[in-house]
Amino acid sequence: MDDKAHILYLGFRDGEEKHRRKLAGLCRFALSRDWTVDAVPPAKCGPAAVRRLSARLRPVGIVAEGSLVRGRPGPFGPEDLPVVLLDPPDATAGGGEAAVFCDNAAVAKAAFRELADGLPSCFAGVPSHGMQRWSTERIESFRSLCASAGAACTVFPAIPVRPGRIDDDLMRRRRRLAEWIAGLPPRCAVFAANDYSAQDVVCAARAAGRAIPRELTLVGADGWGDSGGGTPITGVSSVQLDFELAGYLAAQLLADAAGAPDRRVRSFGPLCVLRHESTGGRGRRDPHVLKAVEIIRREACEGLTAAGLAARIPGSRKHFERRFREAMGHSVMDEIMHVRLQAVKDLLARPQPPIGAIADFCGFGSQVELRIAFRARTGMSMRQWRKNHLG
Numbered sequence: 001m002d003d004k005a006h007i008l009y010l011g012f013r014d015g016e017e018k019h020r021r022k023l024a025g026l027c028r029f030a031l032s033r034d035w036t037v038d039a040v041p042p043a044k045c046g047p048a049a050v051r052r053l054s055a056r057l058r059p060v061g062i063v064a065e066g067s068l069v070r071g072r073p074g075p076f077g078p079e080d081l082p083v084v085l086l087d088p089p090d091a092t093a094g095g096g097e098a099a100v101f102c103d104n105a106a107v108a109k110a111a112f113r114e115l116a117d118g119l120p121s122c123f124a125g126v127p128s129h130g131m132q133r134w135s136t137e138r139i140e141s142f143r144s145l146c147a148s149a150g151a152a153c154t155v156f157p158a159i160p161v162r163p164g165r166i167d168d169d170l171m172r173r174r175r176r177l178a179e180w181i182a183g184l185p186p187r188c189a190v191f192a193a194n195d196y197s198a199q200d201v202v203c204a205a206r207a208a209g210r211a212i213p214r215e216l217t218l219v220g221a222d223g224w225g226d227s228g229g230g231t232p233i234t235g236v237s238s239v240q241l242d243f244e245l246a247g248y249l250a251a252q253l254l255a256d257a258a259g260a261p262d263r264r265v266r267s268f269g270p271l272c273v274l275r276h277e278s279t280g281g282r283g284r285r286d287p288h289v290l291k292a293v294e295i296i297r298r299e300a301c302e303g304l305t306a307a308g309l310a311a312r313i314p315g316s317r318k319h320f321e322r323r324f325r326e327a328m329g330h331s332v333m334d335e336i337m338h339v340r341l342q343a344v345k346d347l348l349a350r351p352q353p354p355i356g357a358i359a360d361f362c363g364f365g366s367q368v369e370l371r372i373a374f375r376a377r378t379g380m381s382m383r384q385w386r387k388n389h390l391g
Contacts, residue, residue: 004036006057007251009086010050010076011065012039018222018243019065022086025247026063028298033255035060042068050077061254063247066099086250087243089132099265100250102241104134106269108141110239111191111219114273116149118217120189123153126201128193129173131158135193138221142191156180170200177204181216188216195220198236212236218278223271235277240290242271245297252346271297272328288313288320289327293335300339301363306332340364341377348386355382 013019026037054077066088085099123146128135146153181204192198198220223240246268272293310317343362364370
């Protein structure tokens with residue numbers, strides 16, 4: 001056995017891009033601690049198998065895919081090992097274990113911004129087929145954003161899935177959805193709670209004779225159509241989730257648990273919107289922008305500059321920065337600053353390190369530069385922010 005400490009990542013599916021991105025985030029944090037990550041497929045995640053693996057590798061802890069929570073008879077492995085749930089289906093999963101959840105309100109906000117850019121006449125929401133908690137949170141958040149903007153939002157009345165009748169219920173749902181879509185006003189903007197629901201909307205709109213994007217605009221969520229998580233949905237925009245950040249935060253939580261037994265929760269949100277014809281007509285998705293956002297997530301706190309990033313992207317800097325602003329709605333430097341300040345907040349949420357050392361950790365040239373930027377974005381000093389979040 002090697003000398004490195006191990007993390008067991010349970011439930012890893014090599015065929016799913018989101019799992020590969022989560023693994024990349026886990027490995028990125030592990031590298032900073034000189035740890036290693038062992039990815040374990042679902043078929044080998046039984047309690048006995050995990051106990052044997054734990055006895056052999058003596059891991060510092062376990063990061064388990066949230067999907068493993070359903071039907072779990074007991075602990076994932078030895079009870080003395082810290083466990084972090086990665087992307088569980090809802091906030092009640094796991095019985096109080098440390099967890100990294102999807103920020104469903106942030107997903108809804110990204111979808112609303114994308115759809116609102118088209119100046120629609122009204123908005124509509126389509127929940128998931130199974131009416132899961134995360135779906136309800138996304139749709140309710142979306143409806144609240146519409147109300148805050150003074151806009152009408154109608155929600156498709158979903159029905160519960162009947163055990164053993166999933167295929168029949170799916171066809172029945174699409175028939176009902178087609179009737180509902182036929183009655184939507186012209187130029188209505190539709191948010192589907194995930195990409196599977198977006199696929200339902202595409203099929204139902206076709207059956208109802210409603211053209212996308214000429215009559216309806218549409219945004220889904222999760223980004224699996226572009227990341228190998230399922231059959232691509234041609235031309236549909238989607239909120240791409242930051243799964244690499246999710247993995248990184250899970251490993252970070254595990255490291256905290258290894259040093260202190262308290263259980264905490266972190267959240268991750270959108271990486272960007274993968275833009276296609278369903279929200280604009282010309283297909284504005286740009287793979288170079290997506291690559292740039294991923295680089296920023298990894299290297300913003302390592303002194304990354306807008307000029308240095310542009311030099312790594314094909315084409316001129318001016319052309320790249322224009323494409324980035326069109327895709328993201330803000331500048332490259334705004335995105336770098338956002339990531340740095342998020343890292344600052346993560347450090348401020350702990351009693352250490354001292355405030356005077358944080359600038360060096362997060363890519364700021366000086367403490368003065370950080371102090372000015374933090375107050376401009378939050379309206380308070382770092383000392384006030386730490387006091388509020390530690391108290």
